[in-house]
Amino acid sequence: MPTRTLNGTKVWQRRDRATQFRIWLGWLIGTAVFLYCWRIISENTEWEFVQDAHIQALDMASRMVPPRWSYTPTILRPLWDTINIATLGTVCAVAIATPVAFLAARNTTPSLLVARPLALMIVVSSRSINSLIWALMLVLIMGPGVVAGIVAITLRSIGFVGKLLYEAIEEIDERQVEAIIATGASRPQVLLYGIVPQILPAFAGISVYRWDINIRESTVLGLVGAGGIGLELQASVNILAWNQVTLIFIAILGSVVLSEWVSAKIRHAII
Amino acid sequence: MLKIENLTKRYPTGDLALNGVSLEVAKGEVVALIGPSGAGKSTLIRTINRLVEPTSGRILLNGVNLPSLGSRALRRARRTIGMIFQEFALVERLTVMENVLSGQLGYVSFWRSLIRKFPQSIIDEAFRLLERVGLEEFYDKRADALSGGQRQRVGIARALLQNPEILLVDEPTASLDPKTSRQIMRLITELTSERGLGAIINIHDVPLAMLFVKRIVGLRQGEIVYDGDPDGLTSERLTDIYGEEDWTATVRKKGSDQEEEDNGEENDDDLPQAAMSLSRREAAGRQAGRK
Amino acid sequence: MTGEARISRRWKKAPFIQNPRLRWAIYIGAAVYLVLAIASVEVNWTRIVDGIPRGIKFVGAFFTPDFVSRWDDIYEGFVESLSITGASTVLGLLISIPIGLGAARNISPLPVYLVCRSIIAVSRAFQEIIIAILFVAMFGFGPFAGVMTLSFTTIGFISKLLAEDIEDVDKEQVEAIRATGSSWLQLMNYAIQPQVAPRLVGLAMYRLDINFRESAIIGIVGAGGIGATLTTAFDRYEFESAAAILLIIIVIVMGAEYASGYVRNKLT
Numbered sequence: 001m002p003t004r005t006l007n008g009t010k011v012w013q014r015r016d017r018a019t020q021f022r023i024w025l026g027w028l029i030g031t032a033v034f035l036y037c038w039r040i041i042s043e044n045t046e047w048e049f050v051q052d053a054h055i056q057a058l059d060m061a062s063r064m065v066p067p068r069w070s071y072t073p074t075i076l077r078p079l080w081d082t083i084n085i086a087t088l089g090t091v092c093a094v095a096i097a098t099p100v101a102f103l104a105a106r107n108t109t110p111s112l113l114v115a116r117p118l119a120l121m122i123v124v125s126s127r128s129i130n131s132l133i134w135a136l137m138l139v140l141i142m143g144p145g146v147v148a149g150i151v152a153i154t155l156r157s158i159g160f161v162g163k164l165l166y167e168a169i170e171e172i173d174e175r176q177v178e179a180i181i182a183t184g185a186s187r188p189q190v191l192l193y194g195i196v197p198q199i200l201p202a203f204a205g206i207s208v209y210r211w212d213i214n215i216r217e218s219t220v221l222g223l224v225g226a227g228g229i230g231l232e233l234q235a236s237v238n239i240l241a242w243n244q245v246t247l248i249f250i251a252i253l254g255s256v257v258l259s260e261w262v263s264a265k266i267r268h269a270i271i
Numbered sequence: 272m273l274k275i276e277n278l279t280k281r282y283p284t285g286d287l288a289l290n291g292v293s294l295e296v297a298k299g300e301v302v303a304l305i306g307p308s309g310a311g312k313s314t315l316i317r318t319i320n321r322l323v324e325p326t327s328g329r330i331l332l333n334g335v336n337l338p339s340l341g342s343r344a345l346r347r348a349r350r351t352i353g354m355i356f357q358e359f360a361l362v363e364r365l366t367v368m369e370n371v372l373s374g375q376l377g378y379v380s381f382w383r384s385l386i387r388k389f390p391q392s393i394i395d396e397a398f399r400l401l402e403r404v405g406l407e408e409f410y411d412k413r414a415d416a417l418s419g420g421q422r423q424r425v426g427i428a429r430a431l432l433q434n435p436e437i438l439l440v441d442e443p444t445a446s447l448d449p450k451t452s453r454q455i456m457r458l459i460t461e462l463t464s465e466r467g468l469g470a471i472i473n474i475h476d477v478p479l480a481m482l483f484v485k486r487i488v489g490l491r492q493g494e495i496v497y498d499g500d501p502d503g504l505t506s507e508r509l510t511d512i513y514g515e516e517d518w519t520a521t522v523r524k525k526g527s528d529q530e531e532e533d534n535g536e537e538n539d540d541d542l543p544q545a546a547m548s549l550s551r552r553e554a555a556g557r558q559a560g561r562k
Numbered sequence: 563m564t565g566e567a568r569i570s571r572r573w574k575k576a577p578f579i580q581n582p583r584l585r586w587a588i589y590i591g592a593a594v595y596l597v598l599a600i601a602s603v604e605v606n607w608t609r610i611v612d613g614i615p616r617g618i619k620f621v622g623a624f625f626t627p628d629f630v631s632r633w634d635d636i637y638e639g640f641v642e643s644l645s646i647t648g649a650s651t652v653l654g655l656l657i658s659i660p661i662g663l664g665a666a667r668n669i670s671p672l673p674v675y676l677v678c679r680s681i682i683a684v685s686r687a688f689q690e691i692i693i694a695i696l697f698v699a700m701f702g703f704g705p706f707a708g709v710m711t712l713s714f715t716t717i718g719f720i721s722k723l724l725a726e727d728i729e730d731v732d733k734e735q736v737e738a739i740r741a742t743g744s745s746w747l748q749l750m751n752y753a754i755q756p757q758v759a760p761r762l763v764g765l766a767m768y769r770l771d772i773n774f775r776e777s778a779i780i781g782i783v784g785a786g787g788i789g790a791t792l793t794t795a796f797d798r799y800e801f802e803s804a805a806a807i808l809l810i811i812i813v814i815v816m817g818a819e820y821a822s823g824y825v826r827n828k829l830t
Contacts (some may be wrong), residue, residue, distance in 0.1 A: 030652075034649060034652045038645075038654075040641060041706060043648055044786065045705060046703075053701050059698060060696075080602065088599055129811070129812070133811075136782070136793065136796055137796070141616050141617040142609065142610045142612070143606060143609035145605075145606065146603050147606075147610070150603070217689065219689060219692070220689045221781060223782065224782065237699070246751035253688075
């Protein structure tokens, strides 16, 4: 009860004592954890470098402008590669993720004991590893280049697309499916007429959304050698050519804005 | 034509939905299935085309025992059984035409259904059916753009495009307003008599059933407790089916409605006020009951 | 229309894109793009074939992960990653609350709104790694740059969603409190906070989850955490150690996802 009697008068409290205590304890633990984290970071940090950060920042800023426009032709090809990595990677991922999603969805899986856990495992392992780590591994295995980037984007996106898609499949209206079954349609026809029309908007929306994310992700894959504009970024940062970095940033920003516009347009057209 | 023998369905939860039901429907005969919610009406209809697997018993359609069929033979049998659903169960993102054509899925190959290339004779038949149900101009509309009554008409056209031998109709009017309900019921009964189709119509609305159907079967707790013509459905019989309630209004209404029916087939718009308000009240009661 | 005419009436599924010119332009454009894109991918088949045994060896390493030989590095890396996660989530949250309030049009004046929205836009425009590169250049190598990076990206994420939440609050409740003659802070405390607090906790949990995933990779550009250890393991071809690190990452990610899902479920 949030009221208690003190010296014969009723006193109103927002919470009773136990709740209040738990809330304070929560804050206490939270603060302690934060301070502990901060201590570890502080121990591993060279504070002299942090102290002259403003000097570094000013220096960087002054070197960043004006952008080195003459560098533009050099980054056109890597930019094209970046967009290809994102697009081809998304296409491959969607192609693989679609059957995986049908295996993973409770209502379409051929077997709950074998196929579903297997499909879920593919989804989970793909999702847990960042595309940059995938790229790191793939560059080591298949050598640096665009192919490693495409495969890295594919491997990361399978889990993302697969998860959202199988959730969409599980949410379909079963009555529409039942009606198609009742006409005597075969299993593939039930899929085609009863299920596919229902998930098509989700399917397109998810694919375009992931493509949008992949454009951003593919800009940095070059840092580990997996092709695209990240390679140029790495090279420019290494030689401290900050005016080139500015130009690369402008290019990245442009493609991100463009991809966002395109994906918004497509999603709008579908719904 | 359809003969159900000793049909029993027990759900995995242990609920006994059908308890030894036996029923025979002759060729071209229309049967209305009435009974309280949970009496097993829906289950009975669904066990016939095995959307629900029966636990035991026989269902003979033209001498073929449906529960014993393998999946391929079952699909072939389902082609001859048309089904109409309560919530219409149209595939909402497909067009009206695609929905109607889906009635032919059991007859065409996967490839043809994929590229939507149905035989021209089927297309002709689909246009004829759409015209018959009054929707010929809507064929390219998406199903989710239609009103409830229009959707149910599409559902009827889909079932009829299967060229079925029997229709299973599951609460065709429960999602419709009273006037549309009557129109849909009239359409269904007209079509069955035109084509000499047998039908089992599962229906909540007793006055509506008595108005349009010659044979009424009452189901209570998975057992048939009434089987006869509408006139025999007295207060006592209704009490058998639904339990104690004042049934005088329902029974009396039947009389007045039949007169109206004789007076003018298409005069839905000037229904006697009493009948209208009654079916509305029942619709409201149903809504409340379902909540 | 006569019956005769209808007999031969054709039906074709209406195409998804109604305008035939636009439709073909899109189809051909997509086909041309795909051909050009695939053609421009240079595949070094010999290198890939060479890589197959290495790939198999690497997959095999997942069945025999080596937690022991580099345990000290792995341990320190994960402690650092988790610290970065914790510190950056808390810092990011603290900064994003005022910015989120400022970016909600229904409670902020236009100039404040524009400033806050620009901060959000900047923070969302770039990948974490790119921001990490800049911060490493500014603050030097080490976890501090990592904390700054993830705090900064947390701001973009939380502020934006928080602002959208605030813009969606029930207006009547706000008006009712305002009608009592409350101050701005009281208005926040009594009308806004109760409506958005549960969502905010959910968002914070979700961001904690994301921040851990990111803290595992920003080490690749020198911003601290397990990423540096992982890169080293790869560079030395120590597949067993790399596999061990990846397995730990997967376990923590799944644990965090489960925990944050649990908390968010409890709140709603």
